[in-house]
Amino acid sequence: MTIKGSGPSGAVLQDTPADDGTTPIVELRAAGKSYGNIRALHGVSLTVRPGQVTCVLGDNGAGKSTLIKIISGLHQHTEGEFLVDGRPVRFGSPREALDAGIATVYQDLATVPLMPVWRNFFLGSEMTRGPWPVRRLDIARMKRTADQELRNMGIVLDDLDQPIGTLSGGQRQSVAIARAVYFGARVLILDEPTAALGVKQSGVVLKYIAAARDRGLGVIFITHNPHHAYMVGDHFSVLRLGTMDLSADRDEVGLEELTNHMAGGAELAALKHELAQVRGVDVEGLPEAEDLQATAPVPATEEGTS
Structure with missing residues (x-):
């Protein structure tokens, strides 16, 4: 497959190798994005392989949207590396990303309701x-x-x-x-596909995310729901204030631990202390700060950052 359409800052024009299951389709190495003096994303490393669901979790303002825009070609990274099939790229438009096999399904789905x-x-x-x-x-x-x-x-x-x-x-x-699958997507980015859905309809979407993975696609599942992510995810990356707070495979992290990271471990422990002073509030299920420090995997921001 060829990445087409290079402008002054477009993608590299080279033939991409066939997927062998080991070479990542998409890889970010300590990537970041700054808007003037505002650093929206910093030191983010992410790997997407064929037949794997990579879940990117984070609260509002964590940097999920910026990450999507970089990979989908809407914005260009200002630090680090962005690789497709092992080769550095700098997309000039979403069309170039689509030509490279990277398709994005946004929450509005880009459909015409009356058609x-x-x-x-x-x-x-x-x-x-x-x-x-x-x-x-x-x-x-x-x-x-x-x-x-x-x-x-x-x-x-x-x-x-x-x-x-x-x-x-x-x-x-x-x-x-x-x-997206029919039109040649190799990497499918799903932007909060279950955010506005009920329990049953969320299950339908998760079923088809698993089906896309089984067809050999690399799926990037953007969500703020750790329970949905854990149902289908193979790798979990938690963004927090523009940096990677957690990067772990499924066998390295449990649902409770993932939820604690998603909720903000230190803040959650502090909240437990405050809520303990309020009558009628059960805080037994909330973690202690020392528990989070003892069980947390090494944050991904320690790799490849300056």
């Missing part, structure tokens, strides 16, 4: 037939292809002509995931 499901599936990349200049949409082929690709992901819809806005939130997320 049919099949039309949204091919939105911006419609199939056509006939000679130029009288080419026309190949509706029958688009419907067949959309139906087949959705079924390949385990998504069965009774009517592809129904407006996509009539689907549930989980179904719309699933269609967006299947669309």
